[in-house]
Amino acid sequence: MAQETTVEKTWPLMLEGAPTARLGSPEVIRAAYAEPRLRALFPFPSHGCLTFHRNTEFPWSSDLPFIAGYAPCSVYAPRYAELLGEALTPQAAAALVVAHLPLDCGPAVDGPWPQPGGRID
Template identity: 50%
Template sequence: MPEAPDIPTAWRQLREKTPHTRQGDPLVIEAAYAQPRLRALYPFPTHGTLQFLRAAPPWQSDEQDALPFIVCGEPPYQVHAAGYSQLLGTAATPEEAVALVVAHLPAELAAEPGWELHDR
């Protein structure tokens, strides 16, 4: 299945459940979309998780996925560091899981320029 070509398209396809595209947990997706810092990242649902990547495809390095992610499904939601290297915490709601991800984002993503453009 082809990946969305850019960040706004990826979010739109997820939220609209566009046929023949990646799908994920709708509650987690909406909670993540509500957070501007995550909305500036490429959402990538895979294997029961919602991961956040620094850029849209094509991907040329492993750095884009060195971010925390959410294991979706039934509560409690788990938030892990990249590669399942560390359990960062558990959350009873998607909103709490999103807050854990945001709290563990690298400092250079603290004020990603242009995030306001993805607010549509």
């Protein structure tokens, strides 16, 4: 049997309300987990936001849309570059994040995000 990835270990902890997930909204976490493409990414709750990353350790990819707030929710492009939608339910916010994911956004890789000029093996 294959060993669980960091992403596969992290989502259940967040869904159970582990201390590391205390900064996230349970409703937003559940809605994001229900989306298969988001479930493949590394979730990171912080400062009232739920961000998603292509990797599991700092430095983060930080190039994906994310959810801010929890009723109402807002969805932002990476680094607050643009408001993609607001006053959304957690489910609508998660769907909007998925709609704005890059096409090449696959499962998160274990480890830090490569620095410019680096590569993912």
